[in-house]
Amino acid sequence: MAPQTATKIILSGNRPTGRLHLGNYTGALENWVALQKEYRCYFMVADWHVLTTDYQHTAQIAGNTHEMVLDWIGAGLDPETSTIFVQSHVKEHAELYLLLAMLISTARLERNPTLKEQVRDLKIDEGEEGMSYGHLGYPVLQAADILIYRAHVVPVGEDQLPHIEITREIARKFNRLYGEVFPVPDGKLTKFARFPGLDGRRMSKSLGNTIDLADSPEEIQKKISTAFTDPQRKRRTDPGRPEVCLIYTYWQKFKPSEAAEIYEGCTTAKLGCVECKQRVGRAIAEYLAPLREKRAALEARAGAVEEVIHAGDAKARRAAAETMAEVREKMHIG
Numbered sequence: 047m048a049p050q051t052a053t054k055i056i057l058s059g060n061r062p063t064g065r066l067h068l069g070n071y072t073g074a075l076e077n078w079v080a081l082q083k084e085y086r087c088y089f090m091v092a093d094w095h096v097l098t099t100d101y102q103h104t105a106q107i108a109g110n111t112h113e114m115v116l117d118w119i120g121a122g123l124d125p126e127t128s129t130i131f132v133q134s135h136v137k138e139h140a141e142l143y144l145l146l147a148m149l150i151s152t153a154r155l156e157r158n159p160t161l162k163e164q165v166r167d168l169k170i171d172e173g174e175e176g177m178s179y180g181h182l183g184y185p186v187l188q189a190a191d192i193l194i195y196r197a198h199v200v201p202v203g204e205d206q207l208p209h210i211e212i213t214r215e216i217a218r219k220f221n222r223l224y225g226e227v228f229p230v231p232d233g234k235l236t237k238f239a240r241f242p243g244l245d246g247r248r249m250s251k252s253l254g255n256t257i258d259l260a261d262s263p264e265e266i267q268k269k270i271s272t273a274f275t276d277p278q279r280k281r282r283t284d285p286g287r288p289e290v291c292l293i294y295t296y297w298q299k300f301k302p303s304e305a306a307e308i309y310e311g312c313t314t315a316k317l318g319c320v321e322c323k324q325r326v327g328r329a330i331a332e333y334l335a336p337l338r339e340k341r342a343a344l345e346a347r348a349g350a351v352e353e354v355i356h357a358g359d360a361k362a363r364r365a366a367a368e369t370m371a372e373v374r375e376k377m378h379i380g
Contacts, residue, residue: 053086054084054085054086054198054199055085055086055087055088055195055196055197055198055199055229056078056081056085056086056087056088056197056198056199056200056201057087057088057089057090057191057192057195057197057200057231058074058078058088058089058090058200058201058202059089059090059091059092059133059191060074060091060092060114061092061093061095061096062091062092062093062096062107062110062111062113062114063096063110063114063251064106064109064110064113064114064251065113065114065117065258065259065260066114066117066118066121066258066259067249067251067256067257067258067259068241068249068256068257068258068259068330069240069241069243069248069249069250069256070117070259071121071259072236072241072299073202073204073236073240073241074201074202074236075117075118075121075123076121076236077201077234077236078123078128078201079121079122079123081199081201081234082122082123082124082127082128085198085199087127087128087129088128088129088131088195088197088362088365089118089123089128089129089130089131090131090132090133090191090362091111091114091115091130091131091132091133091355092133092191093107093111093132093133093134094133094134094139094140094187095133095184095187095188097180098178098180098181098184099181101178101180111132111355112351113260115130115351115354115355116260116341116344116345116351117259117260117337117341118130119340119341119344119351119354120259120260120337120338120340120341120342120344121259121337122337122340125354125357125358129358129361129362129365130354130355130358131355131358131359131361131362132355132358132359133191135355135359135362135363136194136359136362136363136366138194138363138366138367138369138370139187139190139191139194139366140190141370141380142190142193142194142369142370142373143186143187143189143190145373145377145379146186146189146190146193146216146220147183147186149216149219149220149223150186150212150215150216150219152182154212154215155182155183155185155186155212156182158185158208158209158212159208160185160205160206160208160209161181161182161185185208185209185212185213186212186216188209188212188213189209189212189213189216189217192210192213192231193213193216193217193220193228193231193369194365194366194369194370195362195365195366195369196227196228196229196369197229197231198229198231198232199231199232199233199234200213200231200232200233200234201233201234201235201236202233202234202235204235204240205240205248206233207233207235210231210232210233211233213231214230214231217229217230217231218230224373224376224377225376227369227372227373227376241295241299242292242295243255243256243292244256244257244269244270244272244273244274244292245273245274246274246292256269257269257270257330259334259337259338259341260338260341261334262331262338263327263328263331266327266330266331266334267324267327267328267331270293270323270324270326270327270330271320271323271324271327273292273293273323274292275291275292275293275319275323276288276290276291276319279319282315282318282319283315284315285312285313285314285315286312286313286315286319287312287313288308288309288312288313291312293319293322293323293326294308294309294312296326296329296330297326297329300326300329300330300333301326301329301332301333304329308322308325308326
């Protein structure tokens with residue numbers, strides 16, 4: 047448990063797109079669990095952020111929120127010490143978003159490299175059905191999410207670092223214009239900040255290349271069998287190159303005690319890709335077993351997730367209301 051005297055604050059969150067995958071876990075969630083011991087933590091279900099790329103399917107958000115919070119708690123987030131809440135349940139986020147949007151230019155937002163990557167991956171075209179105003183400005187909403195809790199640290203994946211820089215710029219500008227209200231937050235990366243998916247690209251639900259935390263051992267094996275390996279290893283007798291094979295990356299993360307053996311077996315062709323995949327599939331399933339069991343136990347308790355969210359919402363509203371009272375006073379508005 048984090049000490050009650052902890053003075054530094056963390057804010058982070060995920061869009062509720064359903065069950066989480068290994069990329070979510072290694073890029074953020076694993077880090078969140080560890081940081082609970084050192085910081086006052088706010089973990090947010092970022093449901094408004096879903097609208098930036100999928101505003102047509104809002105009926106799915108509630109169910110996806112439930113699934114994601116199950117994964118959070120299964121992975122080790124502790125509702126007794128961390129505040130777990132839903133973004134849209136704290137309306138002050140929207141008010142601060144509006145005010146902060148006045149402090150940044152559209153040109154600055156258009157230079158955001160993460161946005162350019164999303165445009166490419168999601169194949170967003172220019173024109174009337176292209177990028178929405180909300181999508182362009184979602185780093186400003188993210189800044190409001192962070193600053194309203196006066197967070198000092200934001201644990202993120204590598205692709206989110208440009209957004210943290212935008213938040214830092216906005217915080218500095220607000221403090222300079224109106225007076226000190228916000229800490230200037232730092233982003234905190236994990237070692238496996240950008241985890242590869244089954245096709246070698248970054249693991250992403252939108253790319254269909256994930257292994258989910260709640261997947262059964264059988265599902266994991268089926269997915270691993272399709273994974274991308276060293277393209278130069280065409281025959282079983284060809285030596286492999288573990289440094290370019292994502293399966294070796296999985297070994298390094300989920301069973302590092304056997305990574306040296308796998309490296310030697312691959313480079314000498316003693317170990318074939320099929321066997322290597324089967325073994326790493328078992329290693330991943332073993333690693334995730336405690337998470338799956340804790341998740342299943344929580345899921346069996348009717349209303350348990352809703353109780354966690356209700357309590358977290360109340361805590362988040364109190365903190366957000368205090369910040370907004372000071373913001374309004376400093377700005378002489380509202």
